[in-house]
Amino acid sequence: MLEMKNVYKKYKNGVTATNGIDVKIDQGEFVYIVGPSGAGKSTFIKMMYREEKPTSGTITLNGIDMGSLKNSKVPLIRRNIGVVFQDFKLLPKLNVYENVAYTLEVIEENPKNIKKKVMETLDLVGLKHKVRMFPDELSGGEQQRVSIARSIVNQPKLVIADEPTGNLDPDTSWEIMNIFEEINTRGTTVIMATHNKTIVNTMKHRVIAIESGRIVRDEQRGDYGYEI
Amino acid sequence: MKSNTFFRHIRESFKSLGRNGWMTFASASAVTVTLILVGVFFAIMMNLNHMASSIESDVEIRVYIDRTATEEDATALEEKIAAMPKVDSVTFSGKDEELDSLISSLGEEGEAFKLFQQDNPLNDVYVVQAKTPNDTIPLAEEIDEMEFTANVNYGQGTVENLFSTINFGRNIGIILIVGLLFTAMFLISNTIKITIVSRRHEIEIMRLVGATNSFIRWPFFLEGLWLGLLGSIIPVAAVGTAYYYFYDYVSPKLQGHFIQLLEVTPFVYQVGAILILLGAIIGVWGSLMSVRKFLKI
Ligand SMILES: Nc1ncnc2c1ncn2[C@@H]1O[C@H](COP(=O)(O)OP(=O)(O)O)[C@@H](O)[C@H]1O
Numbered sequence: 001m002l003e004m005k006n007v008y009k010k011y012k013n014g015v016t017a018t019n020g021i022d023v024k025i026d027q028g029e030f031v032y033i034v035g036p037s038g039a040g041k042s043t044f045i046k047m048m049y050r051e052e053k054p055t056s057g058t059i060t061l062n063g064i065d066m067g068s069l070k071n072s073k074v075p076l077i078r079r080n081i082g083v084v085f086q087d088f089k090l091l092p093k094l095n096v097y098e099n100v101a102y103t104l105e106v107i108e109e110n111p112k113n114i115k116k117k118v119m120e121t122l123d124l125v126g127l128k129h130k131v132r133m134f135p136d137e138l139s140g141g142e143q144q145r146v147s148i149a150r151s152i153v154n155q156p157k158l159v160i161a162d163e164p165t166g167n168l169d170p171d172t173s174w175e176i177m178n179i180f181e182e183i184n185t186r187g188t189t190v191i192m193a194t195h196n197k198t199i200v201n202t203m204k205h206r207v208i209a210i211e212s213g214r215i216v217r218d219e220q221r222g223d224y225g226y227e228i
Numbered sequence: 229m230k231s232n233t234f235f236r237h238i239r240e241s242f243k244s245l246g247r248n249g250w251m252t253f254a255s256a257s258a259v260t261v262t263l264i265l266v267g268v269f270f271a272i273m274m275n276l277n278h279m280a281s282s283i284e285s286d287v288e289i290r291v292y293i294d295r296t297a298t299e300e301d302a303t304a305l306e307e308k309i310a311a312m313p314k315v316d317s318v319t320f321s322g323k324d325e326e327l328d329s330l331i332s333s334l335g336e337e338g339e340a341f342k343l344f345q346q347d348n349p350l351n352d353v354y355v356v357q358a359k360t361p362n363d364t365i366p367l368a369e370e371i372d373e374m375e376f377t378a379n380v381n382y383g384q385g386t387v388e389n390l391f392s393t394i395n396f397g398r399n400i401g402i403i404l405i406v407g408l409l410f411t412a413m414f415l416i417s418n419t420i421k422i423t424i425v426s427r428r429h430e431i432e433i434m435r436l437v438g439a440t441n442s443f444i445r446w447p448f449f450l451e452g453l454w455l456g457l458l459g460s461i462i463p464v465a466a467v468g469t470a471y472y473y474f475y476d477y478v479s480p481k482l483q484g485h486f487i488q489l490l491e492v493t494p495f496v497y498q499v500g501a502i503l504i505l506l507g508a509i510i511g512v513w514g515s516l517m518s519v520r521k522f523l524k525i
């Protein structure tokens with residue numbers, strides 16, 4: 001579903017964050033992206049949902065060339081990709097329900113279906129009882145659940161997560177990982193940058209290691225491979 | 229856009245007003261302060277302008293007809309003047325009428341002039357009114373060139389002074405209005421700056437989940453519109469009421485003077501409509517300004 005060919009990314013300040021990447025990720029895979037800080041993991045991920053454009057090389061997502069995509073078409077692409085971040089990125093003035101519903105309102109989903117889908121998804125992440133609460137009334141783990149619910153409520157083919165457990169304690173991290181595992185089991189591709197060694201070594205999946213903007217290792221059921 | 233989505237935007241914009249609490253209050257207050265200033269100022273300007281216009285339109289040209297002119301000559305002159313594009317009206321005032329009005333305007337001393345009633349030394353006069361008061365002077369000069377005019381009088385000197393004073397006043401008014409609008413923009417944009425940081429963050433997130441620019445913009449547009457309308461309530465009520473009482477108090481004192489205030493109706497409705505429109509424009513402008521930067525096209 002996702003393919004990168006000879007991708008380079010040089011930021012305006014001269015930093016080369018992606019230094020020749022070739023990779024192919026199939027539908028239904030679960031992929032960890034590991035590597036030291038500043039290695040280029042986030043940049044790699046950002047190019048997948050067109051937050052950044054590659055300087056050269058091609059990125060195709062389900063046959064669409066992300067590099068030459070018009071800015072006005074970017075929102076349409078984003079509707080097929082769920083994104084989850086370390087800092088949750090919830091809309092602060094919307095409550096739990098509204099944050100999740102926003103994804104569906106954007107695609108002009110029938111209001112009758114919105115309620116049903118939102119409640120089902122909140123049930124999946126275990127937050128059905130807190131629908132009227134606002135982000136600042138929730139714990140980090142709960143906020144991350146909302147953010148995951150928002151990213152999957154419209155059933156995208158791909159969910160991308162950049163250090164989703166980076167701000168969470170170990171127990172909460174496991175709960176969050178179980179949700180991702182469940183999403184993946186249902187057929188959604190999951191691509192996740194992480195620094196969590198225990199998780200990578202326990203919940204085994206494909207591991208892509210990036211250093212200095214290059215892929216240095218790509219193994220099925222791999223290990224984290226770094227000392228923390 | 230589906231109609232459901234449109235209702236969603238309306239709902240969202242009202243919700244946002246409520247949840248933004250004191251920011252809503254601050255923005256609406258900024259609009260209110262601005263509009264009160266504009267409203268008061270506008271009422272003063274319009275009244276001064278009204279007075280100036282009645283003074284101006286009182287200016288007339290007196291064309292003294294040459295005593296040697298025959299009746300046909302005089303009629304030809306009248307037709308010639310009336311045909312000029314700048315002329316609004318021509319009225320004849322015979323020399324006997326002229327003498328009577330001179331005598332009565334002089335009172336006691338006028339009695340002496342009664343002697344002239346047998347052998348009137350005055351001229352017949354055409355009283356000419358220009359369509360636009362500012363055209364009076366060039367018009368008078370043109371008429372002066374014509375045959376059978378003995379003299380042309382429009383209050384030379386005083387009228388020039390009057391006109392330049394009135395024009396000066398109007399220019400000052402325009403400058404003040406422009407200044408006021410700039411102050412308003414400064415006031416509003418300062419209020420907006422406070423919201424900008426949080427909006428940048430919000431818009432970034434909205435884009436992340438696939439919202440198009442117009443989907444993001446609509447609620448902000450509507451929110452700005454409500455803010456502007458909300459902010460115009462007090463100014464419309466205050467300026468309207470104040471003018472009503474002011475008129476009530478002042479206009480009896482102007483009774484019999486030829487300077488008059490503008491009637492309460494329709495004037496307060498006009499001011500009200502202008503303030504509401506201005507409020508809406510300021511609100512929408514301010515709101516869209518605050519999101520424009522973050523919407524990459
Ligand atoms: N927007 C940006 N502008 C300039 N340089 C950037 C930007 N984002 C990241 N970088 C640089 O690119 C390199 C890779 O960063 P990043 O992709 O965030 O790495 P990681 O997520 O692995 O820590 C770093 O040197 C970082 O400073």
Ligand SMILES: [Mg+2]
Binds near residue numbers: 041042043162
């Ligand atoms: Mg990173």
